Amino acid sequence: AQSVTQLGSHVSVSEGALVLLRCNYSSSVPPYLFWYVQYPNQGLQLLLKYTTGATLVKGINGFEAEFKKSETSFHLTKPSAHMSDAAEYFCAVSDFTGNQFYFGTGTSLTVIP
Protein backbone atom coordinates (compact mmCIF):
# COMPACT_ATOMS: atom_id res chain seq x y z
CA ALA A 1 0.00 0.00 0.00
CA GLN A 2 1.09 3.51 -0.64
CA SER A 3 1.48 6.11 2.05
CA VAL A 4 1.47 9.87 2.00
CA THR A 5 3.34 12.02 4.47
CA GLN A 6 2.62 15.68 4.95
CA LEU A 7 5.32 17.28 7.06
CA GLY A 8 3.88 19.80 9.44
CA SER A 9 0.28 19.51 10.54
CA HIS A 10 0.19 23.28 11.04
CA VAL A 11 1.92 25.93 8.98
CA SER A 12 1.74 29.67 9.61
CA VAL A 13 2.88 32.29 7.14
CA SER A 14 2.56 36.04 6.96
CA GLU A 15 0.34 37.57 4.32
CA GLY A 16 2.42 38.05 1.18
CA ALA A 17 4.99 35.44 2.16
CA LEU A 18 5.83 32.24 0.34
CA VAL A 19 3.64 29.24 1.06
CA LEU A 20 5.35 25.84 1.08
CA LEU A 21 3.43 22.73 2.06
CA ARG A 22 5.36 19.49 1.91
CA CYS A 23 4.19 16.12 0.66
CA ASN A 24 6.14 12.91 0.23
CA TYR A 25 4.80 9.61 -0.95
CA SER A 26 6.00 6.04 -0.99
CA SER A 27 5.54 4.28 -4.27
CA SER A 28 7.71 2.27 -6.57
CA VAL A 29 5.48 3.12 -9.50
CA PRO A 30 4.89 6.71 -10.59
CA PRO A 31 1.50 7.56 -9.16
CA TYR A 32 -1.11 10.18 -9.78
CA LEU A 33 -0.68 13.04 -7.32
CA PHE A 34 -3.17 15.58 -6.07
CA TRP A 35 -3.54 18.55 -3.80
CA TYR A 36 -6.95 19.40 -2.37
CA VAL A 37 -8.07 22.32 -0.23
CA GLN A 38 -10.84 22.12 2.33
CA TYR A 39 -12.45 25.16 3.89
CA PRO A 40 -14.32 24.75 7.21
CA ASN A 41 -17.42 22.59 6.92
CA GLN A 42 -16.94 22.16 3.19
CA GLY A 43 -15.87 19.36 0.90
CA LEU A 44 -12.65 18.94 -0.99
CA GLN A 45 -11.75 21.25 -3.82
CA LEU A 46 -9.13 20.09 -6.29
CA LEU A 47 -6.23 22.54 -6.45
CA LEU A 48 -4.11 20.67 -8.96
CA LYS A 49 -3.11 17.23 -10.11
CA TYR A 50 -0.22 15.48 -11.77
CA THR A 51 -0.81 12.46 -13.96
CA THR A 52 1.74 12.57 -16.77
CA GLY A 53 3.80 15.07 -18.70
CA ALA A 54 5.29 18.25 -17.32
CA THR A 55 6.40 17.82 -13.74
CA LEU A 56 5.59 21.40 -12.72
CA VAL A 57 1.85 21.65 -12.41
CA LYS A 58 -0.07 24.88 -12.07
CA GLY A 59 -3.39 24.92 -10.30
CA ILE A 60 -6.07 27.32 -9.23
CA ASN A 61 -5.62 30.34 -6.96
CA GLY A 62 -1.95 30.73 -7.89
CA PHE A 63 -0.81 27.42 -6.46
CA GLU A 64 1.64 25.11 -8.15
CA ALA A 65 3.41 21.87 -7.32
CA GLU A 66 6.38 20.01 -8.72
CA PHE A 67 6.62 16.27 -9.03
CA LYS A 68 10.14 15.14 -8.17
CA LYS A 69 10.44 11.44 -8.75
CA SER A 70 13.95 11.19 -7.32
CA GLU A 71 12.74 12.72 -4.07
CA THR A 72 9.26 11.11 -4.15
CA SER A 73 7.88 14.54 -3.38
CA PHE A 74 5.06 16.74 -4.57
CA HIS A 75 5.37 19.96 -2.57
CA LEU A 76 2.78 22.70 -2.95
CA THR A 77 3.84 26.32 -3.27
CA LYS A 78 2.40 29.75 -3.74
CA PRO A 79 4.61 32.84 -4.08
CA SER A 80 2.45 35.18 -2.03
CA ALA A 81 -0.06 34.10 0.61
CA HIS A 82 -3.50 35.69 0.84
CA MET A 83 -5.76 35.66 3.86
CA SER A 84 -8.24 33.63 1.82
CA ASP A 85 -5.67 30.82 1.55
CA ALA A 86 -6.21 29.87 5.19
CA ALA A 87 -7.64 26.34 5.05
CA GLU A 88 -6.78 22.67 5.38
CA TYR A 89 -4.70 21.17 2.58
CA PHE A 90 -4.56 17.51 1.71
CA CYS A 91 -2.06 15.74 -0.49
CA ALA A 92 -3.27 12.53 -2.10
CA VAL A 93 -1.85 9.74 -4.20
CA SER A 94 -3.59 7.22 -6.38
CA ASP A 95 -2.55 4.51 -8.75
CA PHE A 96 -3.35 4.81 -12.43
CA THR A 97 -6.69 3.04 -12.00
CA GLY A 98 -7.98 5.62 -9.56
CA ASN A 99 -9.30 2.80 -7.38
CA GLN A 100 -7.36 3.71 -4.30
CA PHE A 101 -6.82 7.20 -3.02
CA TYR A 102 -4.37 7.61 -0.20
CA PHE A 103 -4.65 10.87 1.67
CA GLY A 104 -2.12 12.57 3.82
CA THR A 105 -3.15 13.69 7.29
CA GLY A 106 -3.54 17.27 6.15
CA THR A 107 -1.81 20.57 6.83
CA SER A 108 -3.67 23.47 8.35
CA LEU A 109 -2.47 26.74 6.84
CA THR A 110 -2.82 29.92 8.86
CA VAL A 111 -2.15 33.28 7.22
CA ILE A 112 -1.13 36.04 9.59
CA PRO A 113 -2.09 39.60 8.61
Add this chain to the structure above:
Amino acid sequence: GAVVSQHPSRVICKSGTSVKIECRSLDFQATTMFWYRQFPKQSLMLMATSNEGSKATYEQGVEKDKFLINHASLTLSTLTVTSAHPEDSSFYICSARDLVASGGTIAKNIQYFGAGTRLSVL
Protein backbone atom coordinates in the same frame (compact mmCIF):
# COMPACT_ATOMS: atom_id res chain seq x y z
CA GLY B 1 -17.10 19.45 -16.21
CA ALA B 2 -16.60 16.82 -13.49
CA VAL B 3 -19.24 18.04 -11.07
CA VAL B 4 -20.31 15.78 -8.23
CA SER B 5 -23.35 16.88 -6.29
CA GLN B 6 -23.96 15.65 -2.76
CA HIS B 7 -27.22 16.14 -0.91
CA PRO B 8 -28.04 17.13 1.74
CA SER B 9 -25.14 19.30 2.83
CA ARG B 10 -26.21 19.14 6.43
CA VAL B 11 -28.64 16.91 8.32
CA ILE B 12 -29.65 16.69 11.94
CA CYS B 13 -31.57 13.65 13.09
CA LYS B 14 -32.70 11.89 16.23
CA SER B 15 -30.96 8.81 17.50
CA GLY B 16 -32.45 5.64 16.03
CA THR B 17 -33.60 7.14 12.76
CA SER B 18 -32.12 6.47 9.33
CA VAL B 19 -30.57 9.07 7.08
CA LYS B 20 -30.00 8.85 3.33
CA ILE B 21 -27.25 10.81 1.56
CA GLU B 22 -27.23 11.13 -2.22
CA CYS B 23 -24.22 11.48 -4.47
CA ARG B 24 -24.74 12.37 -8.13
CA SER B 25 -22.34 12.82 -11.01
CA LEU B 26 -23.87 15.63 -13.03
CA ASP B 27 -21.91 15.62 -16.26
CA PHE B 28 -20.32 12.21 -16.54
CA GLN B 29 -21.12 8.58 -15.92
CA ALA B 30 -19.60 7.33 -12.71
CA THR B 31 -18.82 3.66 -13.03
CA THR B 32 -17.41 3.73 -9.53
CA MET B 33 -18.31 5.83 -6.52
CA PHE B 34 -16.53 6.04 -3.21
CA TRP B 35 -17.73 7.01 0.26
CA TYR B 36 -15.44 8.56 2.81
CA ARG B 37 -15.82 9.62 6.40
CA GLN B 38 -13.91 12.43 8.00
CA PHE B 39 -13.58 12.98 11.73
CA PRO B 40 -12.78 16.46 13.08
CA LYS B 41 -9.23 17.57 12.36
CA GLN B 42 -8.46 14.29 10.62
CA SER B 43 -8.00 13.04 7.11
CA LEU B 44 -10.51 11.16 5.00
CA MET B 45 -11.14 7.52 5.68
CA LEU B 46 -12.44 5.36 2.85
CA MET B 47 -15.57 3.52 3.93
CA ALA B 48 -16.60 1.68 0.79
CA THR B 49 -16.31 1.46 -2.97
CA SER B 50 -19.38 0.87 -5.10
CA ASN B 51 -19.60 -0.12 -8.74
CA GLU B 52 -22.78 0.46 -10.66
CA GLY B 53 -25.09 -2.54 -10.50
CA SER B 54 -23.08 -4.55 -8.00
CA LYS B 55 -22.64 -4.77 -4.25
CA ALA B 56 -20.38 -2.32 -2.53
CA THR B 57 -16.99 -3.34 -1.21
CA TYR B 58 -16.53 -2.21 2.37
CA GLU B 59 -13.26 -1.40 4.07
CA GLN B 60 -12.26 -3.38 7.11
CA GLY B 61 -14.07 -2.25 10.22
CA VAL B 62 -16.97 -0.60 8.39
CA GLU B 63 -20.34 -2.17 9.23
CA LYS B 64 -22.15 -2.94 6.00
CA ASP B 65 -25.48 -3.31 7.78
CA LYS B 66 -25.06 0.10 9.37
CA PHE B 67 -23.95 1.91 6.24
CA LEU B 68 -26.05 0.74 3.31
CA ILE B 69 -24.75 1.73 -0.12
CA ASN B 70 -26.72 1.56 -3.32
CA HIS B 71 -25.35 2.39 -6.76
CA ALA B 72 -28.31 1.70 -8.97
CA SER B 73 -27.39 3.96 -11.86
CA LEU B 74 -24.30 5.41 -13.48
CA THR B 75 -25.02 8.83 -12.00
CA LEU B 76 -26.36 8.11 -8.54
CA SER B 77 -25.12 6.41 -5.40
CA THR B 78 -26.75 6.61 -1.99
CA LEU B 79 -25.43 6.03 1.50
CA THR B 80 -28.00 5.23 4.16
CA VAL B 81 -26.94 5.42 7.78
CA THR B 82 -29.35 3.09 9.51
CA SER B 83 -30.43 3.47 13.13
CA ALA B 84 -28.09 6.38 13.54
CA HIS B 85 -26.44 7.02 16.90
CA PRO B 86 -24.45 10.01 18.14
CA GLU B 87 -21.17 8.22 17.36
CA ASP B 88 -22.19 8.22 13.68
CA SER B 89 -22.04 11.99 13.67
CA SER B 90 -19.39 12.93 11.17
CA PHE B 91 -18.63 14.50 7.82
CA TYR B 92 -19.36 12.14 4.94
CA ILE B 93 -17.88 12.78 1.49
CA CYS B 94 -18.51 10.94 -1.75
CA SER B 95 -16.43 10.82 -4.89
CA ALA B 96 -17.06 9.55 -8.37
CA ARG B 97 -14.81 8.14 -11.04
CA ASP B 98 -15.27 7.64 -14.74
CA LEU B 99 -13.28 4.81 -16.31
CA VAL B 100 -13.69 6.19 -19.79
CA ALA B 101 -12.45 9.60 -20.76
CA SER B 102 -15.46 11.66 -21.65
CA GLY B 103 -13.50 14.28 -23.46
CA GLY B 104 -13.16 17.87 -22.46
CA THR B 105 -11.83 18.37 -18.98
CA ILE B 106 -13.06 15.13 -17.43
CA ALA B 107 -10.07 12.87 -16.98
CA LYS B 108 -10.52 9.15 -16.65
CA ASN B 109 -9.45 7.31 -13.55
CA ILE B 110 -9.59 10.47 -11.45
CA GLN B 111 -11.86 10.76 -8.43
CA TYR B 112 -14.02 13.87 -8.28
CA PHE B 113 -15.37 14.81 -4.86
CA GLY B 114 -18.70 16.06 -3.62
CA ALA B 115 -18.99 18.90 -1.15
CA GLY B 116 -19.74 16.62 1.76
CA THR B 117 -22.60 16.05 4.20
CA ARG B 118 -22.41 17.03 7.85
CA LEU B 119 -24.43 14.51 9.88
CA SER B 120 -25.34 15.33 13.46
CA VAL B 121 -27.19 12.70 15.47
CA LEU B 122 -28.86 13.95 18.64
